[in-house]
Every structure is written in structure tokens, then in C-alpha cells.
Amino acid sequence: MVLAARLHADSTSMAYSAKIGPSILSSDLACLGRECVRMMGCGADYLHLDVMDGHFVPNLTFGHPMVESLRKSVGPDPFFDMHMMVSRPEQWVKPMAAAGANQYTFHIESTTNPGNLIKEIRESGMKVGLAIKPGTTVEELAPWANQIDMALVMTVEPGFGGQKFMEDMMPKVSWLRSQFPSLDIEVDGGVGPDTIHKCAEAGANMIVSGSAVIGSDDPRSVISLLRTVVAEAIQKRSLDR
Numbered sequence: 001m002v003l004a005a006r007l008h009a010d011s012t013s014m015a016y017s018a019k020i021g022p023s024i025l026s027s028d029l030a031c032l033g034r035e036c037v038r039m040m041g042c043g044a045d046y047l048h049l050d051v052m053d054g055h056f057v058p059n060l061t062f063g064h065p066m067v068e069s070l071r072k073s074v075g076p077d078p079f080f081d082m083h084m085m086v087s088r089p090e091q092w093v094k095p096m097a098a099a100g101a102n103q104y105t106f107h108i109e110s111t112t113n114p115g116n117l118i119k120e121i122r123e124s125g126m127k128v129g130l131a132i133k134p135g136t137t138v139e140e141l142a143p144w145a146n147q148i149d150m151a152l153v154m155t156v157e158p159g160f161g162g163q164k165f166m167e168d169m170m171p172k173v174s175w176l177r178s179q180f181p182s183l184d185i186e187v188d189g190g191v192g193p194d195t196i197h198k199c200a201e202a203g204a205n206m207i208v209s210g211s212a213v214i215g216s217d218d219p220r221s222v223i224s225l226l227r228t229v230v231a232e233a234i235q236k237r238s239l240d241r
């Protein structure tokens, strides 16, 4: 009986795993397809694609036509996590699904009706991510946490790669992990070998890393290090329960 309870606790705590997603914004954008294939070859678990519209954030990147081309270039397997930094996230759900996106992560600050958007994303066949900017409290995300696949806690002000990690976002991650033990929790911005321990200890399990991975001479080793730190923290948490 005790063993059964222990096994149950372990399997519950293992509901999420360490996953590393390079942010391809930091790569050579003239060779995006090749860079995506290279990152997957270096052990990436998924690819994080930053969509910026010049309104929600002061920068412009790419839209669904680029995602469609990338999908054709890399094949069906890589998981595309779309980080939608756009003012009208409702507008791009169907085009992104048709282009081959797997997860649609929108910002809670960008919509007045998160519930409806969550429904539309699911009906389009994608997983749902919900992001909060540094100035948004985690309490604003919490009411939706049971309806989403992933919560994204931004650790920089969205808009640009290569910014400094905001350690003061870690209490949001810790709180989410304590309240939603099996939720995928992603951190994004300034995450690399120097900051991963904070993220892992707080309870993040999906790790976006742009410049630290893609700017490295040895992305495979950086990805492996990030995953090891997070996996060890997950294991420790499951033993402490």
C-alpha cells in the first residue's frame, strides 16, 4: 500500500519533464530552415518561434507564411511553440494552425476574452500556452491555468533577444509550481547556463534559450547542461514530496 502510494506520487510528479526549446530569433535568419534542423540535431526538444507585430512589442519578426515554409523545410516532427507577441492574437489562430504550428502561446495582456481564445486554439488542433509580461501578476493567469497546457513567465520585457534575465520573476514560477504541480511552466528571456539554476529551482520545466544556445560554439553541450539542471530539480522535487 505504501509502495503503491509512493509510485503514484512519483508518477504524478513526473507528469512534466525537462524540455529545452531554442529561440530561433537568435539564429542566422537567412538560413532559418537549416538552423532549425541544426538545433534539433543538437538535442533540442522543441523550437520556440517568436512572432512580433510591431504593435504589442516594438519589433517585427515573421508571420504564418514563414512558419509554413519552415514546416516544409524541417518536416513534421519538430514541435513549434509559437510565442505570439501580437496585439490581435485571435486573428492568427487558424493561419498558424494551417501553417503547422503545434502550440499557440498568447499574452494575457493582448486579449479581453482569454476563455474564447483558448477554445479557438484547441478547436484548431493546437496546444494552448498563456504568457505574462514581467509587469503582469501571476494571479491574472491563475484562473486559466486549468484550461491551458503551458504557462509562460517572461523573464525579460518581450521584444528582443539577448536581454538580461529578471530574477525577480522567479516567485511567479514558484507560486505556479506550488499551485499547479503538473502544469508545463516555461521561462523565456536571458536564460542560459548562468541563470538556469534559478529557473529550475523555482519549478520551470520548459526552457527557452536564444543567445545562450544559438550563440554558443557548442549548442549541444549547452542544451544538455540546461536539461540536466532542470531534470535534477524535477527529480529532487519528486523526492521531497
Ligand SMILES: O=C(CO)[C@@H](O)[C@H](O)COP(=O)(O)O
Binding pocket: 023, 025, 026, 048, 050, 083, 156, 157, 158, 159, 160, 161, 162, 163, 188, 189, 190, 191, 208, 209, 210, 211, 212
Ligand atoms: O520572446 C523573446 C523575447 O521577446 C525570447 O524568446 C527571446 O528571443 C529569447 O532570447 P534570449 O533572451 O534567450 O537571448
Ligand SMILES: [Fe+2]
Binding pocket: 023, 048, 049, 050, 083, 188, 208
Ligand atoms: Fe519568446
